[in-house]
Amino acid sequence: MNNPAPFCTVVPPHILDRLAQHEDPTVYGPARRTLEHDAQLRTQRRITAVRGAAAPTGTPSDQPDRTIYDAGHRETLPGTKVHSESDRPTGDASVNRAHAGLGATFELYLKAYGRHSIDDSGMPLIGTVHYGEQYDNAFWNGEQMVFGDGDGELFLDFTLPVDVIGHELTHGVTQFTANLDYFGQSGALNESVSDVFGSLIKQYALGQSAAQADWLIGAGLLGPGIHGDALRSMKAPGTAYDDPQLGKDPQPAAMDGYVRTSRDNGGVHINSGIPNYAFYLVATALGGNAWERAGRIWYATLTGGELGASAQFADFARLTAATARTLFGEGDEISAVLKAWSQVGVPAT
Structure with a gap:
């Protein structure tokens, strides 16, 4: 590295x-x-x-x-x-x-x-x-x-x-762990992992369950005259803001909306909406405190040593599924992970 x-x-x-x-x-x-x-x-x-x-x-x-x-x-x-x-x-x-x-x-x-x-x-x-x-x-x-x-x-x-x-x-x-390349899908994963744990840090600090969390990144940052709630929404990618000055949130929630661009290191801040939404789906399907099960799966995947620097969405999805099975066996966790990635159009098997 x-x-x-x-x-x-x-x-x-x-x-x-x-x-x-x-x-x-x-x-x-x-x-x-x-x-x-x-x-x-x-x-x-x-x-x-x-x-x-x-x-x-x-x-x-x-x-x-x-x-x-x-x-x-x-x-x-x-x-x-x-x-x-x-x-x-x-x-x-x-x-x-x-x-x-x-x-x-x-x-x-x-x-x-x-x-x-x-x-x-x-x-x-x-x-x-x-x-x-x-x-x-x-x-x-x-x-x-x-x-x-x-x-x-x-x-x-x-x-x-x-x-x-x-x-x-x-x-x-x-x-200091996977050191994901900051370009294309690996870069979008890099951004998504930061959104995931940024949200979990806020939820942990506020004592919020997955159901109570707003799943917004940067709520309270936009000025009072801006039409928007935050920089990004993990719950509903593409809806964080719609403002005459800022424009409309361009994040997709699934692969059928994946944005191919040479800007922003291949759209790392845009396409991160896809793995963001997958995590939200896992966390809310499992319920309770999102850092305990969904967060453990994502953290172990990031730090486990098998995630390559150039990992694509499908690589990350397969590893989260394998990690869920290793940590929790054949239960709700693996089912939630597989279903979430399927919903966003990323193969996890």
């Missing part, structure tokens, strides 16, 4: 591309700056020799080690250190939310799956807030979390949704 870790953002390029074409400079300005920034960092990630998954060297602990920095609206990382693990809450809500979100992610992985931080070896969790000027994104750069404040109109502060924090940190978990 010596590929550079991908530069992963939570707001997909197709949304920013549309905003960048707007006639209003208050709309296109932040979008263009965000797109230019993200394109530059993606290029830097490709040409550097940074390893995608260096061997973990830390000491596993049941306690997180969190540090929050303030970029001061500049684009230099990590910024000024403003909060350590043992510090009391500050007067900066973004700092406090970032600290809490890193902790919620650590907690889910530890308590549900026995994983000690992102690399399973006690990796310190670093976050930087107030990054850039009206920066409309949050990202994992292979080493830390970074949060923009948003522009205040289309997007609000990116520390607001805990599932966005969990989503981005899960890119780190993937980086």
Whole structure:
């Protein structure tokens, strides 16, 4: 696993591309700056020799080690250190939310799956807030979390949704496990796994069952004038937003709507709706807490060592079915997995 870790953002390029074409400079300005920034960092990630998954060297602990920095609206990382693990809450809500979100992610992985931080070896969790000027994104750069404040109109502060924090940190978990290639179906699986565990982190933090969860990614992130609920919906892909400025959510829920495109690394943020919906179907069919059975199947598949970096949807589906059988035998779990993949048009046998 010596590929550079991908530069992963939570707001997909197709949304920013549309905003960048707007006639209003208050709309296109932040979008263009965000797109230019993200394109530059993606290029830097490709040409550097940074390893995608260096061997973990830390000491596993049941306690997180969190540090929050303030970029001061500049684009230099990590910024000024403003909060350590043992510090009391500050007067900066973004700092406090970032600290809490890193902790919620650590907690889910530890308590549900026995994983000690992102690399399973006690990796310190670093976050930087107030990054850039009206920066409309949050990202994992292979080493830390970074949060923009948003522009205040289309997007609000990116520390607001805990599932966005969990989503981005899960890119780190993937980086240290299957290291799924960030292109085409393997890239869409990479994005989907982050949505799955981002949602589970929110559900765990709120004590929600699968039936109680909203299954939205980024709820509370869109500005008050936007016609939409979130960035993505796992329950109903393609329905998260329908707005004159953002456009309409393009995610398909099944293979008959699979989008073939050269943009966004082969549509990784679009086609992730298909495995997202499959997970939702499994989780709601089994009921109860989604992290306990459906989540265990997905986590064991991701970390079990059999999932190849270039895995396609069908590869992932077959492995989740095999994992369900190994973990739970011939019961409701394997039936739910097989039925879900069939519903989205992906062969699992």
